[in-house]
Structure formats: structure tokens, C-alpha cells
Amino acid sequence: MYIGKAHRYKIMNGLMRRMRIIIVHGGAWNIPEEDKESHRNSLKEALAAGWSALKGNGRALDAVEEAVVHMENSGVFHAGSGASLNSEQKVELDAAIMTGDLNLGAVAGVSCIKNPISLARYVMENSKHALIVGTGAQIFAKQQGIPLCDPDELVTARERRRFKEGLENEFGTVGAVALDGNGNMAVATSTSGTYKKMAGRVGDSPLVGCGTYADKERGACSATGHGESFMKTVAAKTACDALEKEPDAQTAAEKTLQMILKRTGGKGGFILLRKDGDYGIAFTTPAMARGVMKEGMEAPEVSV
């Protein structure tokens, strides 16, 4: 039997590699008009950084870390530099990273770390633990040779002004999910948590299953939104489980968000990637900063 060139390519493609894809988000909330341009630019740059890491034999794990590090460093989102302030006018950062084979690292309540997502990866790769919080996480960072920063370095003029103005309900968490050419998946999420949170409050982002989850048997999900509601419903794991029941990832993401809204009243958004590369992006908030880059696309697509 003759197999045409296109078909042969498809078979090779199917056998030898999965479709490479990376999806990012920069939070789901009522993003102010004056912030939209900077959001779009930073999403594009984060996707370019992540996509570059996916080339050749590049790993999904590196791609999600690269993309999130870029967003943490941008000063645009409420993660890393650009963090929102807690009720004590201090910064406390949370992050988690996970691969499809259930490797997991997370940190919460850290103040002196420029890139919490990279510290989370150190927890995953260089400790026997999965979540380290507070000053313990900073002791671990020092042991790993990660420089501690002055917490004030992470606070932008924009956030000082917003604290005074008393804006609320900003969910500027960042996250990324990716699938690499070898079929491996990964997810990363980083945040400064809700605006004017109490000292020590931890939301869904660094909590496995809540803001962050990956399982090669189903898919990967990074969430953003009202943390306590996403914790109660173990949102990211529930979205990954919905991939088994629903016809596509978009439906799985939308139905899970509707369930969360119905049972808790909480709003937010998901980026959800199925193990075969099908994906869904959904939100119940007025807006969500998000973007995609995948095999066959000439340039990243972003929306705010």
C-alpha cells in the first residue's frame, strides 16, 4: 500500500513526537485599559522565551519555568517583581512547578526571592520535599546558593500607589503549561496572592491540585482567580479530571469554572492542556491575560 508524503509525515509525527505547545496566562481580573499594552507585550515575550526552550529536544519543564521567570521579572504582573502588597505592606510570594510524571516543587510565603518559580524547581529537584514555606524556604534557598534579594526590590511604584488607592480584587497570578516534542508535560504558577491579604495567607497557586496540576495520564492546568474558592474545589486537579469526561479541553475548562462559580461563588480562569495537545482557555472574570504558541503558528497569539 502506497502512503502519500503528507500521511507519512503525520505517522512519523504521531510516533516520533507530540505537537509542541506552550500556553501562558497573566491573571484573570478586570485589567485596567492602561495596563493592556504592557500585558500583551510581556505575554508575547514570555511565550517566545518558553517556545525557544521547547526547540529540538527541549523540555516542557524548562519551557514553563522560562516563561514564568520572564513574567516574574517583567514588573507587569502580580508575581515576582510587580507583586501586590499584603495587609502589612509587605510582599509574600508563592509558586509551584510540576511535571506530568507527578514531580512537584513549591514554595509559599517567601519574601526575599526574585524568582520563586526557580526556587520551587530547586525544591522539586534538590530536596526530598514538595512544599517549603516561609523562612524555611529562605534557609533552603541559601543552602542552594540562590541569592536573597531585598524585599523592597520587588515592589514597584505602581503597587505602592495602588495600596494607597485601595484597589481590590486583582488576581494577577501568572502561569504556563507546555507539552514538548517527547510528549512530556509541565506546569508552573507564580503569584503574590490576593491584594491586602493577611500575613501568612496562602492561596491556591502553590497548592498542588488547587492552582497547579499536571498528570501525564490526563493533562496540565494552571489556574488564577479567587484562591480560597479554587482551594475548596481543588480546581486544577478537577479540571484535569474533567478532561476524561468531556469531549475537549475547552469544554472541560468551562464546565469546571461553572461548577466552581456555582458551589463557591468564586471567579477566575484556567489554561488547560490535554496530554494530546488539545487545549482550553476559559475565565469567569471580565478579562484574562493569555497567550498561545504552538507548532505551525508563525508568531504567538495573545489576548488581554
Next chain:
Amino acid sequence: MYIGKAHRYKIMNGLMRRMRIIIVHGGAWNIPEEDKESHRNSLKEALAAGWSALKGNGRALDAVEEAVVHMENSGVFHAGSGASLNSEQKVELDAAIMTGDLNLGAVAGVSCIKNPISLARYVMENSKHALIVGTGAQIFAKQQGIPLCDPDELVTARERRRFKEGLENEFGTVGAVALDGNGNMAVATSTSGTYKKMAGRVGDSPLVGCGTYADKERGACSATGHGESFMKTVAAKTACDALEKEPDAQTAAEKTLQMILKRTGGKGGFILLRKDGDYGIAFTTPAMARGVMKEGMEAPEVSV
């Protein structure tokens, strides 16, 4: 149609109240022979305390808190007084409490709190947050008028000795699940985490879905075991979800533990209560301290 007395009672029972039940565990590990008697006695006392709270219109929430407070105070288990020491020879405690209507409170990495489970309940009832960690949790405790204790008060001579002897793999977490006469469910879990853990390490116990979960649509579960493995698999929520697929709670508990063992190599145990009162107790460790008291039983049944 005539309805006999027994049948009428059953209908009334079915319509007006669910079967009251409380189940407790005191950890799943290789419990030393010399500790078994004290474990049995403490489990009985914890069940009596919880059962007493379930009388009349008593709430499942009060029952699980009472039972866990009793175990925290006993000095027998690795929670509250009796905590194991971390790598710095210090105590860091974690706890979570949750009701079937998804109300949730948790604390992690607290050192100066005699009853972390009660502080978790304060988080649930008196804050807008669900998880508060480290020194932030102690600031919250002070605001709530909860006295802070000297951390050394929580350290027993037994634990000082064990630290020197270098014993490992003790999973002495405590937990309780209950269903009250009005059909409400609750779960509580409290722990000092794994032996010689790094400072700041948080395991599955205080993490929603991992060590602790309740949902009136399915059931309630408290887990104990290798925390990192139970986190990766979001163990307690997965066990509650299995109640929908499996014929009974025992099968759901056993199958979920086997899945965790297969996918992560991690061992531990569950107490799992279905919304209708059917329950399962299972463990993949050599032993598990556990007990039950329910409607129709004359006295609590415990095993170690």
C-alpha cells in the same frame, strides 16, 4: 398500606436523620509494641469525646475538632503535644479542618500553638482566608485571643530520645471524619509532619484535597502517610471521588491507596466516610491506629 413499626422507624430515620458516626486515626506506620496500649487508650478517649459532641443536634464539625484536640493533647501521637522534631530539633505543626459544604480552614508551620486544629477552625470561621502559614498564623492566633505556648511544651522526652536514636518513617498524623444526625459531614487532620523534615516543610495534612477533604456530594477523608506522595496524587480528594465509582467506601479507600503506591511508591492510610455513612479504613503500611464509634455500637472499637 400498613407500615410496621420497624419499617416506619427506618423511614423516619432515613428522612429525619442520617446515621451518626465518627472515625479516627492516629497515624499509619510501624507502631512500636510498647506504644500500642497508649494508642488504643487514646483512640478510645478521642472517640468518646467526639461521640459525645455528636449527641442530640451535635455537629460533625464539633465532633472532629473535639476528637483531634484530644489526640493533640494526649502526648501519644505526632501531633500537638508529642510532635516529632524537624531537622533543627524544632516543632512545626500543621492542621486542617473542613465541612461537607466546602468550608475550610488550615494552618501550617506553626510552633507556639497547643491545638493547631482549633486555630485552623478560627481561620475557617473568623478570617476570609483558608490557609495561613508560619509567623502569620501566630499573629492571627494572637488577634483571636488564642494563647501562644512555649514550643518546648510540645516536646516530650520520648521525642527527644527518638531524635537522638535516629528513628525514621514515623507517620503519626491524627485525623477524624464524622457524619452527624442532620447529615452534615466534617473532617479534621493534625500533624507535626515527617520526622527530621527540613524547616518549613509542609506535607499533605493541612493541604486541601491532599491530607484532608470533605464534600457533601461524596464524602470525607483524612489521610496519613508519606506526605509528598499523597500530595502528588491529591490523595484525599481522589479517595472521595472514588466513592462515586466504587461499590463501597472500603473498596474506594483500598483502590486509591494502591494507585498511590503504584504511581509514587508512597505508603499510608485513609479513613474514608461516604455521605450515607458507609465507611472504609485501609492502609498500605504495617499498621494503622484507628477506631470507630457509630449509632448502635455500645462502645468504640479500636485497633492498632
